Amino acid sequence: MGQPNHAGDDDLVRELSDRVGEIVGEGRAPGLHGAVVLRHGDPVLEWYGSGEDFALNVPLGRVDFGPGTLHDIRSVTKSVVAVLYGVALAHGLVPEPDEPILRHFPEYADLAADPWRAHLTVEHALTMTLGLEWDESVPYTGPENSEIAMELAPDRYRFVLERPIVEEPGTRWNYSGGAVALVGGIIARGTGRPLEEFARTELFEPLGAGSFEWSAGADGVAFAASGLRLTPRGLARIGQAVLDAEVVPAAWVERMLRPRVPSWGDASYGYLWHVGADGRATAAGNGGQRLFLLPGLDAVVAVTAGRYDEADQDAAALAILEDAVLPTLAP
Template sequence: MRDRLAEVLRAGEAGHLHAVVVVRGGETVLEHYGSGADFSWGESLGVVEFGPATLHDIRSVTKSVTALLYGIALGEGLVPPPDEPLLRHFPQYPDLAADSGRARLTVEHALTMSLGLQWREDLPYNSPANAEIAMELAPDRYRYVLERPIAAPPGTGWNYCGGATALLGKLITDGTGRALAQYGREKLFEPLGIDDFTWMTGADGVASAASGLRLTPRDLARIGSLVLAEGGRIVPGDWVRTMLRPRLSTGWGGQYGYQWYLESVAGHHVVAGMGNGGQRLYVLPDLDTVVAVLAGDYDGPEQWRTPLTVLERVVL
């Protein structure tokens, strides 16, 4: 596996690769660290020499971690179940709840990114025209999401939406009475042996449930191993199985569950968390394997290429 990675790197087929950790059968079988220019939410970090203890943006893989936290909170009876009306839990917006179209929204529509609201994230993340950036700039991020114009009936189609994850984060913080990072530390990270992480916040001090986590490569792989173990004793197994059930097509060939992607690669079932720049957490149940990939091709038009090359050419 190491030789295959070296060959890929020599051929220049894995540009912007910062780190790879592969765990198979509970043992680390490949660990690679490189160097390169890096950013944290658009802020330059200069050229970084990556290593086992280097924190790295995982960007939208954060969404998949938020789904794990939602399952933990649900198991504790602190957040509403997926079939619960969404706006019932945002009583501060009675005008939106009075809209019959929005009243149909459920928690599951947020979990599956099928709210049916107008939302565009296919624009650079340094542009206020990008809906997630506009949400971060809004005086009330939750109202910003929930008052978007209705584009389709809820549940009828998948549309990538960081705002949906922001709503889930709000349900977690309201239900648990703890900040997202605090609840994550207590219920997920510390039980996994993760003691170093950053959960970045917006200008309002609210942690980004959609894209704010920074983890080390090894710790990202630990989260993948937890999913592979169907939650272990940390996340209810029923939730993990429900979370990973395919529900909607992404439009590019994959399926979507609850904040996780589900696809087939070279004949293998792959569960994946995906983030801007080439961040990937791949879980391959039939191979008892977890692959954590961290890269720096932020906003690149082919940012998917490096992690997929690592998966197809090095791991499989």
């Protein structure tokens, strides 16, 4: 069983630690690997456990997690890419979201000749409303899944951009790692640097987010949709930077977290973030990886877990948030 590391206000730390201990002891946080809670930028909970883990699909065996242990954050990577886009935009290195995507992939002149595709914008990718045929509802084990098919294709960007158009762009959210691959590609092209290198020097190092890894495909290109590995501390630090508009401009944070299209459940989608009606923003990844931004409480909750592909994969994160953090921090 993991041990909390105490910091900040003693009473608050003790109450959070006790609540998390009860949740774990009662089995209400299946597969929980780590949890870090920041309030006003200070750590008020840090908890680590043990469990079977993977680096994407590579088994790592049983891991004893700690402050320096890297963990897949899976599709939370998407939300980090949105942050990176804002940083690059502030430096004038990437286009405004309303610009056509194909203008930044000039090698696909044949696709740009299609008037429908010519009107696809960066914002359509940032909001996953490209209107292109894409299906990630099946397991990530073969080419029946569009993201896997993209990674197996000789040219990932062409693969995405030449998908059949099935609806008006901008009208409906459709979960798409391909959309994020395009965003990552634009960042790499605009900055003249690999995505992971830009992230290291312009985000992770300035924030003191610690070590990281970014898995890549056979072509050496980082998986923009799912390949990032961080510590829970590092993930929470990035979340706090978004709340504080540190490194990433405040104007971009507002645009990024503005609800734009319905997504899962009662949430809406901004730019690669899920946004609730209460202002809560969530970055979510397979297995129970979650980053919750709670602006009303000036709090951040980062959770890592190992329930990959399981129906209850969000149980641990929701238990930490709803049964420990909110009852303790809410006035």
